Amino acid sequence: MESEKPSFEPFRLFSSSGSGFLEQSEPPLPPPPPCVEVLPSEILPSVKYAVEPVQLGGLTLLKGRVSTQEVFTLSNSDLVPGKYEGGLKLWEGSLDLVKALSSEVQNGHLSFTGKRVLELGCGHGLPGIFACLKGAAAIHFQDFNAEVLQCLTIPNVNSNVPSFQPPALQVTKCDAGTEIRFFAGNWREIHKLLPYVQNIEKDFNVSTGKSLDAQYDIILMAETVYSISALPHLYELIKKCITPSHGVVYMAAKKHYFGVGGGTRRFLSIVEKDGVLASSMVAEVADGSSNVREVWKLSFK
């Protein structure tokens, strides 16, 4: 039963000893769920949400716990590709990412104040919540599954950002003025829905020949680079979302996902080949208990 597991769950599916489907070649995926904006009022109060603290060095955030069985009628599955992509669990990388962001802010390498932030593959959304607490002007959360946003991400924002308006009012700004919005859908198509994205068709100004400079300043993502087939779509999405010249991406993930082939290095090889963004490692976590984990920063060359 989910409630009997420890509050933090390691990356079980991708262990080399696991019998998960990902040990085999990737099967064809079902059609993805439609891209939709999920309003804060669309939380599912019928799904049980139990809140618990997560200690992140000197910082404590709150996270919910919901049952995968209750939400997706899936028992004991970390994810089912194309149906449920693992957003209901808290993965190690998101904690690495919050800690790395916190250090970056402390040592003056990063500021969220007044920035437009996008968290891709958010699940619990703790990195995005951290950005919100540090003064972001906008934080947009994206997850593959609307249910994850409804049952977990939005309640987590409510728990950690007390000034976030009551969901019933459908207001998406907290007292501090941060615009908080939630988007469900796959990386191949979600750019059509995200507000701060350069859509050549939509934003290109024919008279001036210029496109709108209204993208995201900071993109955050944790444990999103496991599936080889999804990496090109994820990279293309990042290029559409990131503000040219000063936009940055912070990515936390395993160096390599055994049995699946994805990982930070595989993703970085796509980035490198394209030649637009430079990468630098921000943190390495090799605690001996699992695969090596890394946090990387991408910025324009």
Ligand SMILES: C[S@@+](CC[C@H](N)C(=O)[O-])C[C@H]1O[C@@H](n2cnc3c(N)ncnc32)[C@H](O)[C@@H]1O
């Ligand atoms: C392993 S979970 C990580 C969740 C969270 N970032 C964490 O670290 O706890 C992977 C996340 O990536 C997202 N994701 C995976 N494949 C996706 C795809 N093809 N399109 C959109 N989102 C996807 C899912 O929303 C899911 O929440």
